Amino acid sequence: MAGAEYYGRGTAIMTQNELVSVFVSILNTDRVLAEEPMSNHTTFKTGGNAELLLVLHAEEELKAVLEILGREQLPYTLIGRGSNLLVSDEGLPGVVLKLADGFDEVCVREGGLVYAQAGATLRSACLGAIHAGLSGLEFAGGIPGCVGGGVAMNAGAYGGELKDVVEYVRILTPARKVQTFTNEQMRFSYRKSAVQGSGSVILGAAFRLQPGDRDQSMETFNCLNARRKEKQPLNFPSAGSTFKRPQGNYASALIDQCNLKGFTIGGAQVSEKHAGFIINLGNASSRDIYELICYVRQEVMKKTGILLEPEVRLLGEF
Numbered sequence: 587m588a589g590a591e592y593y594g595r596g597t598a599i600m601t602q603n604e605l606v607s608v609f610v611s612i613l614n615t616d617r618v619l620a621e622e623p624m625s626n627h628t629t630f631k632t633g634g635n636a637e638l639l640l641v642l643h644a645e646e647e648l649k650a651v652l653e654i655l656g657r658e659q660l661p662y663t664l665i666g667r668g669s670n671l672l673v674s675d676e677g678l679p680g681v682v683l684k685l686a687d688g689f690d691e692v693c694v695r696e697g698g699l700v701y702a703q704a705g706a707t708l709r710s711a712c713l714g715a716i717h718a719g720l721s722g723l724e725f726a727g728g729i730p731g732c733v734g735g736g737v738a739m740n741a742g743a744y745g746g747e748l749k750d751v752v753e754y755v756r757i758l759t760p761a762r763k764v765q766t767f768t769n770e771q772m773r774f775s776y777r778k779s780a781v782q783g784s785g786s787v788i789l790g791a792a793f794r795l796q797p798g799d800r801d802q803s804m805e806t807f808n809c810l811n812a813r814r815k816e817k818q819p820l821n822f823p824s825a826g827s828t829f830k831r832p833q834g835n836y837a838s839a840l841i842d843q844c845n846l847k848g849f850t851i852g853g854a855q856v857s858e859k860h861a862g863f864i865i866n867l868g869n870a871s872s873r874d875i876y877e878l879i880c881y882v883r884q885e886v887m888k889k890t891g892i893l894l895e896p897e898v899r900l901l902g903e904f
């Protein structure tokens with residue numbers, strides 16, 4: 587399993603201090619974080635330091651930053667809320683661009699369209715739609731990511747996937763051109779889209795929804811969240827389902843069949859509550875989680891002949 591997911595060549599001319607000064611002149615000081623623990627930015631609560639982490643709140647900031655990264659040929663990594671990431675304990679070289687905690691407007695447009703900026707949570711996009719009397723995003727309201735990460739991953743749950751409702755996606759290419767991709771141009775498939783591995787940044791997405799009944803949509807939203815609480819180990823750090831669903835089967839059922847529930851390496855455990863989740867018991871390293879992922883894959887392969895593919899994105903060297 588390859589781990590790296592960097593864009594750029596990594597031959598910076600400026601020193602780290604010089605880079606920090608340049609980025610501080612574009613962003614506020616509190617949004618330029620040197621040697622920042624990635625455990626603060628992942629729902630697994632693991633991961634070594636990012637050389638530099640920049641929290642971006644506006645399109646213009648992003649363009650200015652990408653220009654510098656291009657000029658300096660610095661590698662960069664994109665993250666949203668870090669809810670689908672396993673970051674190496676060795677950390678991440680170059681610059682991590684975080685599009686969350688800002689960049690988060692949700693607006694309702696004519697004709698049943700809801701446009702949400704990349705940093706908006708899927709929850710707020712869903713609730714914004716419900717309050718406007720629009721239905722169709724309820725399935726995504728409990729996925730703990732933001733719109734950029736969700737669209738990049740084609741996140742889905744309870745029979746829905748974002749590809750079913752995306753009308754168009756605004757994207758900033760590494761050459762700093764803003765482009766609008768149609769649903770087809772996004773080439774969505776199961777937990778995949780055209781932007782993964784491209785270095786392009788999702789700026790926001792428009793969802794085409796149907797007129798709906800506010801109370802009924804709210805009830806669906808609440809019911810689905812209650813189901814999550816009941817079935818998922820939400821009181822432990824995790825990245826949701828560790829593995830993709832193999833065709834015609836469920837990863838959790840296969841893992842359970844192999845008696846791996848509760849199996850532990852270091853501080854990482856196959857959840858007793860939901861075998862599809864690997865959880866951090868509190869003191870796990872990313873290495874523990876990675877080794878558990880490898881062990882589960884190996885055991886499931888040995889006993890069922892099915893090779894599980896991680897859904898979690900590995901960042902850095904493993």
Ligand SMILES: Cc1cc2nc3c(=O)[nH]c(=O)nc-3n(C[C@H](O)[C@H](O)[C@H](O)COP(=O)(O)OP(=O)(O)OC[C@H]3O[C@@H](n4cnc5c(N)ncnc54)[C@H](O)[C@@H]3O)c2cc1C
Nearest residue numbers: 666667668669670731732734735736741742743788825826
């Ligand atoms: C408790 C729990 C439950 C979960 N349930 C579900 C579920 O039901 N269904 C599901 O599909 N997932 C689920 N997940 C996984 C995760 O929430 C989703 O994959 C989510 O869409 C990731 O969004 P994020 O903002 O956290 O992205 P991140 O994890 O930060 O990033 C994911 C990927 O998207 C890329 N990316 C992020 N932002 C951008 C951007 N602006 N432009 C381009 N690329 C970008 C990153 O480079 C990375 O490759 C769950 C996770 C947890 C912890």
